[in-house]
Amino acid sequence: MNMLQKEEIKNRVQKVQKQIAHEQVDACIISSPVNLYYLNGYIFDGYMYILPDREPILFVKRPVNLQAENVEFIRKPEQLPELLQKRNLTVPMRILLENDVLSYNAVSRFQKALCMPEMKSVSAFMRQIRSVKSESELQQIRKSALAHAKVYQQIPSLYKLGMTDLDLQIEIEYVMRREGSIGAFRSFGENMDIYMGSLLAGDNAEAASPFDFALGGRGIDPLLPLGSANKLLKPGTTIMIDMAGNYTPYLSDMTRTFSVGEIPEIAHRAHQLSISMHQEFMTFLKAGVACSDVYERAMEMVVENNMEEYFMGTTQQAKFIGHGVGLEINEPPVFAPRSREVLQKGMAIALEPKFVLPGIGAVGIENTYFVTQTGLEKVTICEEKIIVLQ
Amino acid sequence: MNMLQKEEIKNRVQKVQKQIAHEQVDACIISSPVNLYYLNGYIFDGYMYILPDREPILFVKRPVNLQAENVEFIRKPEQLPELLQKRNLTVPMRILLENDVLSYNAVSRFQKALCMPEMKSVSAFMRQIRSVKSESELQQIRKSALAHAKVYQQIPSLYKLGMTDLDLQIEIEYVMRREGSIGAFRSFGENMDIYMGSLLAGDNAEAASPFDFALGGRGIDPLLPLGSANKLLKPGTTIMIDMAGNYTPYLSDMTRTFSVGEIPEIAHRAHQLSISMHQEFMTFLKAGVACSDVYERAMEMVVENNMEEYFMGTTQQAKFIGHGVGLEINEPPVFAPRSREVLQKGMAIALEPKFVLPGIGAVGIENTYFVTQTGLEKVTICEEKIIVLQ
Numbered sequence: 205m206n207m208l209q210k211e212e213i214k215n216r217v218q219k220v221q222k223q224i225a226h227e228q229v230d231a232c233i234i235s236s237p238v239n240l241y242y243l244n245g246y247i248f249d250g251y252m253y254i255l256p257d258r259e260p261i262l263f264v265k266r267p268v269n270l271q272a273e274n275v276e277f278i279r280k281p282e283q284l285p286e287l288l289q290k291r292n293l294t295v296p297m298r299i300l301l302e303n304d305v306l307s308y309n310a311v312s313r314f315q316k317a318l319c320m321p322e323m324k325s326v327s328a329f330m331r332q333i334r335s336v337k338s339e340s341e342l343q344q345i346r347k348s349a350l351a352h353a354k355v356y357q358q359i360p361s362l363y364k365l366g367m368t369d370l371d372l373q374i375e376i377e378y379v380m381r382r383e384g385s386i387g388a389f390r391s392f393g394e395n396m397d398i399y400m401g402s403l404l405a406g407d408n409a410e411a412a413s414p415f416d417f418a419l420g421g422r423g424i425d426p427l428l429p430l431g432s433a434n435k436l437l438k439p440g441t442t443i444m445i446d447m448a449g450n451y452t453p454y455l456s457d458m459t460r461t462f463s464v465g466e467i468p469e470i471a472h473r474a475h476q477l478s479i480s481m482h483q484e485f486m487t488f489l490k491a492g493v494a495c496s497d498v499y500e501r502a503m504e505m506v507v508e509n510n511m512e513e514y515f516m517g518t519t520q521q522a523k524f525i526g527h528g529v530g531l532e533i534n535e536p537p538v539f540a541p542r543s544r545e546v547l548q549k550g551m552a553i554a555l556e557p558k559f560v561l562p563g564i565g566a567v568g569i570e571n572t573y574f575v576t577q578t579g580l581e582k583v584t585i586c587e588e589k590i591i592v593l594q
Numbered sequence: 595m596n597m598l599q600k601e602e603i604k605n606r607v608q609k610v611q612k613q614i615a616h617e618q619v620d621a622c623i624i625s626s627p628v629n630l631y632y633l634n635g636y637i638f639d640g641y642m643y644i645l646p647d648r649e650p651i652l653f654v655k656r657p658v659n660l661q662a663e664n665v666e667f668i669r670k671p672e673q674l675p676e677l678l679q680k681r682n683l684t685v686p687m688r689i690l691l692e693n694d695v696l697s698y699n700a701v702s703r704f705q706k707a708l709c710m711p712e713m714k715s716v717s718a719f720m721r722q723i724r725s726v727k728s729e730s731e732l733q734q735i736r737k738s739a740l741a742h743a744k745v746y747q748q749i750p751s752l753y754k755l756g757m758t759d760l761d762l763q764i765e766i767e768y769v770m771r772r773e774g775s776i777g778a779f780r781s782f783g784e785n786m787d788i789y790m791g792s793l794l795a796g797d798n799a800e801a802a803s804p805f806d807f808a809l810g811g812r813g814i815d816p817l818l819p820l821g822s823a824n825k826l827l828k829p830g831t832t833i834m835i836d837m838a839g840n841y842t843p844y845l846s847d848m849t850r851t852f853s854v855g856e857i858p859e860i861a862h863r864a865h866q867l868s869i870s871m872h873q874e875f876m877t878f879l880k881a882g883v884a885c886s887d888v889y890e891r892a893m894e895m896v897v898e899n900n901m902e903e904y905f906m907g908t909t910q911q912a913k914f915i916g917h918g919v920g921l922e923i924n925e926p927p928v929f930a931p932r933s934r935e936v937l938q939k940g941m942a943i944a945l946e947p948k949f950v951l952p953g954i955g956a957v958g959i960e961n962t963y964f965v966t967q968t969g970l971e972k973v974t975i976c977e978e979k980i981i982v983l984q
Contacts, residue, residue: 235784236784246816248804249806265804266803266804266805266806268910303699305697307697307698309694309715310784312698325698325699377768386815387818395639397637412656414637414655420657426843427627427921428776428778453815519659
């Protein structure tokens, strides 16, 4: 890790330390892989114990040879009081924990081990500070987006007549890995199962999924009901490709639409509307704008064009048109009617106005943008028109 | 779903209903994808509300067009009391919830929505009933194991001189998907991040990982510190391949060892010891045997052969030699010194006595077995000797 990265990580920890003071608690324990990575630059199995006025202590279960400052090896949370006392630190009476990601039993065990301190959640705060990116974080998203575009540019050469949607997805996954995809695709929450992204061909775009993504798809197995359905790609239909941008720890998010041969005029119109909405977003969105207003503005354009019945699905319509991206694919803010978030400079967001046309398939694009004082900077630079596969 | 599957699912729900009576609670709510799949045959976003004496009610958020009996569509848990009353059902005063998988905040929200019922965890019980498989579940593991072996048999043809460990892994992943891998690789718990399995070449097998798998590896990114390290495959070293058996919802688990050219005699001796341990396991293990005794027996054989310092790692040594497999890769029972579990007929288990030799790499094999009254049935049938890649 270089000096700049060390400085940045120190700043992040200081934000948590300020929150400890603000919430009037004694300490904060971080134990989820994503937040440990954010606050240390690496992942370990254990507990990062943050106090308001000194260096954090890393209580480490694994790896057993972790080389870092202020490490204390530990086997189980019940050892915490003893190990704290050994360092002349008192057992906390009020504490911040990651209550949105730790299981109920894990939190209860911590509480009991620490003699039942008063407890508050730090999960929403962590997601909030992570939503505003530093220059080096934005740089990593840029790097992911470059690889992302390089992979999508190869899609026409991967297509062969007689392929299924799954065949094409597998070829894309292979190219992704060859171009540096790290495989892991992190999401937040309990209904976000996915594997390397989603490819929706033809009417499969109408299939409603249990998961909380913009669109659905039947999937190839009832254990993962999302995306490709292992059906032949049919002339006159579209293929919407929304595969992971997981080429660095920081994700880019990008959707492009392809067609098998020619498709009806309405599909081109809907696709062009999505592109026009992105053009409008580029200046409408900037620091200070309410995310709910972005959703409203998008809906206005959809209604003006009489496209409501196709917007964000048919059978099941998603009630958001975009979200933050970073270490996880669904970070704050969310662009939904009741969102109370306001755009800030340095946020990385993905906007995805999409339409599903029965008998044809999904159309539209998704881009990743950075929020600036004056508008948006587009990061996913890649042909936006529908590309005909043949 | 055929009649047999319907009958089986009904039996599983009846077990939960008996547990409701046994725990003297009023109802059980299931909401995790894996347990919803186990108790319904499909996944939805919502709550399966199980009462001791009638058909379960499915409170469904998504998909919005779910076709099933006894469905009630819902937006949020706060609607539960009203929807229960509409069906002339009382709001429960004591309840079972999945406290090992639901987040603390999710559980707290349920509790509040249901007017603070007394609460017990159903997580351990669900894992326990899932650990004993029906004939149709065993059949799915057999099917996964067949595809698993078919993929491993292709590995020698995938190897090319000058490859890195990651190159080889990517080629294997591609063949896995072509042979029907569903991608998703489900694990239980908070420190089990992995993507499609692990490949450990040479000294990378010594690298300690934060995650709770048998062996480690550096990984290609600090966000996923496990497995392949993107290093050239070197003559005189081994490649241990432990990729996912995710070809049906039910996982097989299998490890095989390959070598780049010839490797030292000690590696062959350690590998043969692993094979001999498996031969011993085939008759030592049967219904009624304590899992801790299996661990003891394995350690005896390791000590007799003076191989302790290489067993289950060097830098970091795993303290288990096997585990149950099923919908998740780490189901009960666990073969560890302090395991209190006893083998039952119909359990599906994976045993993985492995050795890590500094300067050479990891050796040994892992097989999936079914527990019978008289011994073990081997399911992962595939060459067990070290195969030389050239």
